[in-house]
Amino acid sequence: MNRSTTRTRRIRPGVAVALASGLLLTACTAEKPDRSADGRTPAGETAGRAAPASAAAVSPSASPTAPAELPGLGPRTRATVGADTRQVVVVTGEGEDSDHSTVRLYERHATRGWVPAAAAWPARNGHKGWSKHHMMGDKRTPVGTFTLTDAGGKLPNPGTDLPYDLDRGPVYTASGLNPENKPKAGALDYVVAINYNRVPGKPPYDFTRPMGDDRGGGIWLHVSHYGGTEGCVGIPREQMKQLLRALEPGAKPMVVMGPRADLAE
Template sequence: MINRAHRVRAAIVAASFLLLAGCGGGTAERLGAGAGGSPPGHGGATPAPAPTASRAAEPRRLPGLGPRTLAAIPSRTRQAVVVTGRGKDSSSSHVVLYERTEAGWRAGPSRPAHNALKGWTDHHRAGDLRSPIGVFTLTDAGGLRPDPGTRLPYDRSGAFTSPGTGFEGESLAGSFDYVVAVDYNRRPGTTPLDWTRPLGASRGGGIWLHVDHGGPTHGCVGLRERDLVELMRALDPALHPVVVMGDAASLAR
């Protein structure tokens, strides 16, 4: 929880947060090294048991990700939220939560989403209306409404307001009822409202997974409320979750 003074500051900057950064944005800071995750082999003369049909279907590597993207995923990560954009300049994407098991990466359902109005970028600048491409940790959540049951630290605050309308005239009300902070150009371990920008304000910030308002974002990823709540309940800090986000071609590199 943030202290009283921080809440006052957060409320003051909320309006400028929306105007200057919208959902925020920035470049892809690369995290960790190596996809890892292969289970140890069986020793001795006893053969390994044959995998079940369900386990055999689980991929050893995250589908659709190329060597550069895979190398950016920390070896300790056991949960990966993969956001795949339809195209470099598209605001449509889909989201899949993968969890690493002994048999490979187990996929959850594919869920529709919106990303930034102008698509994706490897080098985001504040106001460019593109979402950052990269691998980022997920450590903190918050929202206007009560904690929906996430295991991430949750900050409930009235500063999670979203006035006005979106790019297609849709209401933004309720967009920040629930959010998960994407650790791009922010301090992990703080409320999503924290305004600290380690890379500087010009590099954007405030990139969140938030409730979809039915249109493109400034830089965030918007999911339907029920999908976001299910995702928030599934994320487990002990599994070191990350988000892998970008257009399909970029992620395949």
């Protein structure tokens, strides 16, 4: 089995700035005030020096801002995200029977909570929409929260730290046309296996089905062919490479996916 083992240095999207308290996520800046997303110093501080420490300078009614939650997710859905997970890919479908969706990667900051690590990307899901009880051949994408542990593809590793399985012949060769008569060629150049009805830690091509073959499988994040899928989620090529480079095994990444109304529960 050939595997790509080369790792490349890259600048990851959405690198969070940690506080000097020692609670770190991806980077640290010692002895400097935390800054907002637009780079400005928070109110009450002057760039380059700490805010006055006197009690009189602090409003009695002031209270810390609560850590941000994952946008668009209701309490039931949020509860499915692992407590030790620090990266989540949210796939928000336009409707139960729609094959159009949006993908966004979030990272958990120790004090600020969940922050976007990249812009929102257009995506395509199952040709017939979504299913809470996915079955083989239903052309719907499973609704739920799943871990992301393994990657691979027809082309060499673009720089991911996930285990990467390179070119297993026909396994990563897409052919034919999608439902919109566009070619599928190249769709499996890069894939991340979604751990629905599969064994985590195995290469994407492993087709062991713990829930049985009738429940389907082989559900991946892959390069978009700009049409509805058999059940996977397709992302534009450059964004798929960006996602692969961003995902870190130590962050225990997960994907949360489904129609907008279901995710809001």
